[in-house]
Amino acid sequence: MRIPDLAEINPVSRLHTLIWESQLPKENRPLRAAIFAGRITWVILHDLMAGRANQQAMSLVYTTLLALVPVLAIVFAVLKAFGVQNHVADLMREFLAPLGAQGAEITDRTLAFVEQVNISVLGSVGLVFLIYTLVSTMQKIEKAFNEIWHVRSGRSLARQLTEFVSVGLLGPLALFLAFGIMATAVSSEIVEDAATVLPIKEALQYVGLIMPYLVMVGMFSLLYKVIPHTHVQPGAALLGGLTAGLIWVATGWAFATFVVTSARYAAIYSAFASLVFFMIWLYAAWLILLTGCSVSYYYQNRRHLSPELGVARLTMRDTDRITLAVLVIIHRAFKKGGRLWPAAVLARRLNVPLGVLEEIIYPLHQAGFIAVSEQGGRIMPGRDAAQSDIGEAIETVRRGVQAGALSSMDINSDPAVDGLFTRLDEARQSILKRTATVADLLAEAETLKKEAAE
Known part of the structure; x- marks a missing residue:
């Protein structure tokens, strides 16, 4: 009788x-x-x-608590100039909907603080701080x-000021203006007349139900495409946005159920219950975004x-090969x-992950072997x-890949082993x-190309 292996028993x-x-x-695409x-x-x-994701999410919760009022103050001031500042409250209530009545209370108190911040009297120093x-x-x-993307270099300060301020200020403005245009279109006479037809009315109801989730998926996808300082394919960003959107809806429903059925926590934490639930939801929200x-x-x-590693790494031998291949390819092309x-095209040419290639490009760039353009990463x-x-x-x-490793000294x-590696190093230097x-x-x-042609 054959005794089954442990691998056959362990699910x-x-x-x-x-x-x-x-x-x-x-051929079988569904199975693939x-x-x-x-x-x-x-x-x-x-x-x-x-x-790793848990630590990042907790760090971002702390950052959010410190920056919530200043960031909302800037966004509120910009939106106020266009007359769409009231949508901030609607967006916050939607974000904190899983908290129930406590979410509405947090929204009202936060916006009360924000409305008291008068940017016009802050002066240049206060505006710079915001x-x-x-x-x-x-x-x-x-x-x-x-x-997450294993990118070692970030944007320059100039690009951070231009791109981050644009995303942080113009992004919400574009979103709320889009909502305003959609609301105007829905309330137009043509749409109202068309809504009297039953199939069109039902279709509009379904669109109204799924539109917030489509906007949420679009926002997530845009963040995944724009924020990482590397090339992100549109399909990858969209799949991440879809996944985050689905998890967000499921987690929001589960958290709302938890808040409704957790009266004993409110009795324990008393007035701090709202803050505790708010921090837990912030943590869940950041964890979803990072996922x-x-x-x-x-x-x-x-x-x-x-x-084991998530994305496979290169051996030291293959790291040396890719290093020289990068230099040969870019010098030949130039x-x-x-x-x-x-960098993304070169990664496909070499059939290696982009993040792995960037770990080779970074030290080469720092040492001056290559130059990388600010726009497009060429x-x-x-x-x-x-x-x-x-x-x-x-x-x-x-040295870059092995940063932090033990010194060979x-x-x-063993003397015999050391002698062998000494001879190997000498042979390598000779070549x-x-x-x-x-x-x-x-x-x-x-030369090899000419010999092959002959």
């Missing part, structure tokens, strides 16, 4: 085998999509259990999104997923016609090919003396 192990060891069928969905769900749950609060809040949101961002990241890198490679040579030392480039990237090895620069590699490539 988690069986699920792991089903998701990660199944071949991706090329189901496998990808299972893998993305697996790595997101792994991240949640590791606690704008700084808005930008620093967006910076922390960008940092959280960049950590949607993770969905966008993992979907865009779905072909490189790993059950030499032939000045073509600049966007990569170009930072040095002449004859001045780009291969050994130096490899060591530069290794601190490790107690690099013959092919020392990127220009040498380009010349070798041309």
Whole structure:
């Protein structure tokens, strides 16, 4: 009688085998999509259990509590100039709807504070402080999104001031103006006459029900597309927005049920109950937003997923290969016609995740081997090919990738092993003396191309 393996008994192990060891069928698209969905769900749950998203969400809750009134004051002042400031209250009530009556109380008190802030009498220093609060809040949101996308460099201060202020101020304005246009269109005579027809009336009712959720999904998708300082594909941003929207609706319903049935918590916390529920809902809201961002990241890198690491990493050997490949490709393209490679296109060319490639690009950029344009992230040579030392480039990237690692001088090895690695290093240096620069590699490539043609 055969004794079954532990992996056959453990349901988690069986699920792991089903998701990660199944071949991706090329013809059966529904099965392929189901496998990808299972893998993305697996790595997101792994991240949640590791606690990284939880820490980011708690940090953003603290930031939100500090910045809530100043940010709302700026938004309220801008919207007031266009006569749509009353929509702020409606939006806050919708956001805090799961809190029930306590949400309405928090909305009224917060807006009462906001209305007492008179920006016209604050002076230049006060206005600068309010704008700084808005930008620093967006910076922390960008940092959280960049950590999910494994982006090491953020936007410059000039781009932060222009883009974050635009998103923070013009975004709500555009949203509320859109609501106003929609409300005007719905109340027009043509629509009212058409609504007398039963099918059209029912269709308008369904549109009215799903429109808030479509707007929510659109807002989430826009954030996932714009805020990370990297190239995010529209499909990945949309899927993240859809996922976050669905989780938001389900969590809102569950939290509303919890608030209604938690009278004993109100008795325990007394006057602080509203604040406690508000902080819990803020935490849930940020966790949902970060989860949607993770969905966008993992979907865009779905072909490189790993059950333990989320997105697969490169070995040190392959890191060296990609380092030199990046330098050769951008120098060859620049030499032939000045073509600049966007990082996303280069990642597809090399068949590596964009985040992994950016971990190689960053130290090369810092050391001056390459230059990266501010707009579009296009990569170009930072040095002449004859001045780009291969050994130096490899060591530069290794130091960046291995930052924080133990020094080889601190490790107690064995004389025989140390001797072997010394000979390997000497052989490597001997080879690099013959092919020392990127220009040498380009010349070798041309020779191999001619030999292949012959």
